[in-house]
Amino acid sequence: MFSRLRAAAAPCAMARRGIHMKEKGKPLMLNPRTNKGMAFTLHERQMLGLQGLLPPKIETQDIQALRFHKNLAKMTDPLEKYIYIMGIQERNEKLFYRVLQDDIERLMPIVYTPTVGLACSQYGHIFRRPKLCVGCCFFFCPQAVVVTDGERILGLGDLGVYGMGIPVGKLCLYTACAGIHPDKCLPVCIDVGTDNTTLLKDPFYMGLYQKRDRSQVYDDLIDEFMEAITDRYGQNTLIQFEDFGNHNAFRFLRKYREKYCTFNDDIQGTASVALAGLLAAQKATGRPLTEQKVLFLGAGEAALGIANLIVMAMVESGVSAEEAYGRIWMFDKHGLLVQDREQKVDSNQEPFTHRAPEQIPKTFVEAVTVVSVILGVAGAGRLFSHEVIKAMAAINDRPIIFALSNPTVKAECTAEEAYTLTEGRCLFASGSPFDLVTLKDGRTFKPGQGNNAYIFPGVALAVILSSVRHISDKVFLEAAKALAEQLSDEELAQGRLYPPLSNIREVSISIAVKVMEFLYANNMAFHYPEPEDKNRYVRSKVWTYEYESFMPDVYDWPESKVH
Incomplete structure (x- = not known):
């Protein structure tokens, strides 16, 4: 009796399941996280009701x-390339990350600096669709949030909500460089207005048409945001601050670092990648970092972040903090930072504000006459003049010249200028990419790009997998050392101070493993049990871009698959 009932009921159940599956098909195709385009198999098309909705x-x-790749090769305009590439992300996420990893060295300058700066400046003109609908937020739980308020976008200044391109670009690199699951990443732009008068007159501007709010209401909003993220997603949710104004960046870092799992990439990520370049240069010169005398052009958050991490590295190498601070000088738009100068310095700059020399340099070229390293982070364009570079070459056998400002038009000098004017003796790094430089004698140099993407994806991966609650500056010191260790002697001989970007996935995984080892050794990790083989554990958690099949266990799909 019961067997006959089961047999009679089976076709009806199968029919209901078939209808249920066909209802799922179209949402899968329209969701960029599940869409495979014409890669849906014949069986999937038949069972999901996609026959006739796709080419055969x-x-x-x-x-x-x-x-x-063939379509992209036909394009010459960087912004056109950006729109095309990000359009793929909006339609087919796995294909987007596949092509990004295929040619990361060529595509990173488009999805990230320098082209992302151009895209931000035109964001309202090229906007297509939001990355997430409101409904999506209820069906996934982010482990990493990148947030900006748009006040200091690269070297371009206040772009308001147009700065949204930065969190989107950063999180693309979380996935492309370190394999962090894209559905665990949330970009956020906090709109409090803009002081950019051009944008306030732009009919395509997408944000509040008001001057930037700098009252207590702003601070209360940031507090509420931090509490809301951790209340909803957990205390160990990583919150990366990006492109906040100098006056807010440091105070928010001090305010939140002991309460939340947070870091500021402009301060700490930039510091780590710059220090890694200096540690690599140390190999080339044979001169330890503790013997270098460093001069910064610019005294903002990037300069101070780098300087403080250099001090930490010097102290770890055995010198006193006083001696380490004394080896670092800063030069801003008002001149050398010295005690009792007319223009006041803020509390963050005070450790690098020294007693004035007998003859205070009035220009930057006068200031370089006693240093071995110059680092440009002013974001003001070509301030490493020919005179500056020649002066560095005259007093140093291997001058170290880092032109780190972004985008490319804001760089302090070009790679060609640095190598040519020093006759190939300099150790050069830049924030944005430069092409190979060939000197008249036939020697060729590959400029090193001090790109934060070498650091923040690997650090983020380690932090997420270790369930860290608070992120110490020592994490970025360890990341810098791990990055410098991955530069081979052959690459150093080519003029590189960083490994090839084409190898950045392996670089990021290696950094994540080293940082995880540090976190567990110093009782900063809260994920237990502690993985015995951290290399294997990290690799097992890395997201891949291969398409998944939608046929096995299709009847038990969670609703989150289709929303």
Whole structure:
């Protein structure tokens, strides 16, 4: 009796399941996180109700990627390339990360600096669709948030909500460089207005048409945001601050670092990648970092972050803090930071404000006459003049010249200027990419790019997997050392101070492993049990771009798959 009932009921159940599956198909195709385009198999198309909604051809991801690369090769305008690439992300997320990893060295300057700066300045003109709908936020739980208020976007200044391109770009690199799951990443732009009068007159501007709010209401909003993120997603949710104004960046870092799992990439990430370059330069010169005398052009958050981490590295190497601070000088728009100068310095700059020399340099070229390292982080363009570079070459066998300001037009000098004017003797790094430089004698140099992308994805991966509650500056010191260790002697001989960007996935994983070892050794990790083989553990957690099949256990799909 019961067997006959089961047999009679089975076709009805199968029919209901078939209808249920076909209802799921279209949302899967319209969701960029599940869409495979023409790579949906024949069986999937039939069972999911996609027959007739797609061209009949069934493609592999390889063919889809080939089409992308051929189309991109026809484009010459960087902004056009950005729009095309980010359009792929909006339609097919796995294909987007596949093509990004295929050619990360060529595509990173488009999805990140320098082209992302151009995209931000035009954000309202090129906007297509938001990255998340409101409903999506209820079906995933982010482990990493990148937030900006748009006040200091790269070297471009206050762009208000147009700064949203920065969190989006940063999180693209979380996934492309370190394999952090894209559905665990949330970009946020906090809109409190803008002081950019051009944007306030722009009919396509997407934010509040008001001057930037600098009252207590602003601070209360940031407090509420931090509490809301951790209340909803957990205390160990990583919150990365990005492109806040100098006056807010440091105070928020001090205010939140002991209460939340947070870091500021402009301060700490920049510091770590710059220090890694200096540690690599140490190999080339044979001169330890503790013997270098460093001069910064610029005294903002990037300069102070780098300087403080250099001090930490010097102290770890055995010199006193007083001696370490004494080896670092800063030069801003008012001149050398010295005690009792007419223009006041803020509390963050005081440790690097020294007793004035007998003859105070009036220009930057006068200031370089006693230093071995110059680092440009002023964001004011070509301030490493020919005279500056020649002066560095005259007093140093291997002058170290870091032109770190972004985007490219804001760099303090070009790679060609640095190598040519020092006759190939300099150790050069920049924030934005430069092409190979060939001197008249035939020697070729590959400029090192001090890109934060070498640091923050690997650090973020380690922090997420270790369930860290608070992030120490020592984490960024360890990351810098781990990055410098991955530079080979052959690469150093080519003029590189950083490994090739084409290898950045392996670089990020290696950094994550080293940082995880440090976190567990210093009782900063809260994920237990502690993985015995951290390298294997990290690799097992890395997200991949291969398409998944939607056929196994299809009847038990969670609703989150289709929303």
